[in-house]
Amino acid sequence: QVQLVESGGGLVQAGGSLRLSCAASGHTFSTYSMGWFRQAPGKEREFVGVINWRGGYTYVSDSVKGRFTISRDNAKNTVYLQMNSLKPEDTAVYYCALPRGAWTTSPSGYEYWGQGTQVTVSS
Numbered sequence: 001q002v003q004l005v006e007s008g009g010g011l012v013q014a015g016g017s018l019r020l021s022c023a024a025s026g027h028t029f030s031t032y033s034m035g036w037f038r039q040a041p042g043k044e045r046e047f048v049g050v051i052n053w054r055g056g057y058t059y060v061s062d063s064v065k066g067r068f069t070i071s072r073d074n075a076k077n078t079v080y081l082q083m084n085s086l087k088p089e090d091t092a093v094y095y096c097a098l099p100r101g102a103w104t105t106s107p108s109g110y111e112y113w114g115q116g117t118q119v120t121v122s123s
Contacts, residue, residue, distance in 0.1 A: 001026045002024070002025070002026045002027045002098065002112045003024070003025045003026050004022055004023070004024050004096050004097070004098065004112055004113065004114035005022070005023045005024075005114055005115070006020060006021065006022050006094060006095065006096055006114040006115065006116060006117040007020070007021050007023070007117060008020040008021050008117060009093075009094060009117030009118045009119045010118075010119070010120070011120045011121075011122065012086055012119075012120070012121055012122070013121070013122050014086060014087055014088055014121055014122065014123050015085060015086065016086050016121070017082070017083060017084045017085075017086065018083050018086065018119060019080055019081070019082050019083070020036075020080065020081040020083070020094055020096075020117060020119070021078055021079070021080055022034065022036075022078065022079045022080075022081075022096030022114060023076075023077060023078050024077045024078070024079070024096075024098070025077065027098065027112070031053050032053055032098055032099065033050055033051060033052045033053055033099055033102075033103040034050065034051055034070075034072065034079040034096055034097070034098060035047065035048075035049070035050040035096065035097045035098075035099060035103055035110060036048040036049050036050070036070065036079075036081050036094060036095070036096055036097075037094070037095045037096075037097060037107060037110075038090075038092035038093065038094045038095070038119075039092055039093050039095070039116075040091060040092040040093075043092075045095070045107045046061070046063075046092075047061055047105040047106070047107070048060065048061055048064055048068065048081070048094070049061060049064065049068060049070050049081070050070070050103045050105075051070040051071065051072050051079060052103070053074075055071060055072045055074070058070045058071075061105075064083075064090075067083065067084050067085045067086075068081060068082065068083050068084070069081075069082045070082075079096060081094065081096075083119070086119075086121045087121060088121045088122065088123045089121075090119060090121050091119060091120050091121050092118075092119060093116040093117065093118050093119075094116060094117050094118075094119055095113055095114050095116045096113075096114045097110035097111075097112060097113045097114070098110060098111055098112040099111065
């Protein structure tokens with residue numbers, strides 16, 4: 001059974017940093033891309049970024065480009081989302097997710113999701 005567990009969320013002041021982790025189990029983790037999404041209250045789930053299975057390719061949305069980076073450690077079955085220069089508009093629940101096949105920016109393309117971790121950025 002596939003399980004994704006996010007951690008590392010919390011409350012941080014604007015301009016601060018957080019690193020989220022996504023630990024995976026029950027899956028051939030190292031052969032799949034991993035995506036990050038976020039969802040703010042009253043808003044749709046938003047694509048944040050993705051990393052390919054080798055870790056040599058990452059893509060992040062324009063809204064976080066230059067501030068967020070994604071990395072992975074396949075030996076630990078863990079993907080990371082480093083978030084710097086945080087803004088109040090980054091406040092959301094952050095999710096990691098495994099795609100059904102090739103990665104996509106659409107949430108519908110992802111089969112497995114973690115429970116999410118709350119990130120709150122105060123102004």
